[in-house]
Amino acid sequence: MYIDGACHCGQVRYQAEVDPGEITICHCTDCQRLTGSAYRITITALRENFQITSGDPKEYVKIADNGCRRTQFFCPNCGSPIYTTGELGDAEQVGIRLGTIHQRQELKPRAQFWCSSSLSWAQDLRALPCHDGD
Numbered sequence: 001m002y003i004d005g006a007c008h009c010g011q012v013r014y015q016a017e018v019d020p021g022e023i024t025i026c027h028c029t030d031c032q033r034l035t036g037s038a039y040r041i042t043i044t045a046l047r048e049n050f051q052i053t054s055g056d057p058k059e060y061v062k063i064a065d066n067g068c069r070r071t072q073f074f075c076p077n078c079g080s081p082i083y084t085t086g087e088l089g090d091a092e093q094v095g096i097r098l099g100t101i102h103q104r105q106e107l108k109p110r111a112q113f114w115c116s117s118s119l120s121w122a123q124d125l126r127a128l129p130c131h132d133g134d
């Protein structure tokens with residue numbers, strides 16, 4: 001499936017070819033901090049099928065407890081997280097942040113990871129009152 005996307009300010013834009021089945025939610029504490037939110041949603045794509053079409057994302061290298069390095073790319077102007085990639089075998093793939101994808105309404109996660117650090121309410125949003133706007 002073809003997708004394209006952009007950061008909030010529009011400076012960074014990209015396009016990719018993705019498998020819509022490759023979408024996951026991560027509840028790990030790194031994802032919570034890096035997004036400023038409860039969890040992160042990512043779609044995996046082959047690096048060769050992902051292109052930045054405008055802008056020059058800034059990089060932050062996150063080092064996990066196991067020593068694994070992952071580079072986080074974000075807009076240098078508005079700070080929106082755009083994508084991530086790893087080293088060695090992981091360098092062949094990118095993880096695109098769902099919220100920046102224009103076609104995100106058509107994409108649905110297939111699994112959750114790090115549920116051990118999931119915020120207790122995050123599994124039951126339907127329990128909260130729901131408003132159409134703010």
Ligand SMILES: [Zn+2]
Pocket residue numbers: 007008009010011012075076077078079080
């Ligand atoms: Zn931006």
Ligand SMILES: [Zn+2]
Pocket residue numbers: 026027028029030031032040114
């Ligand atoms: Zn995570």
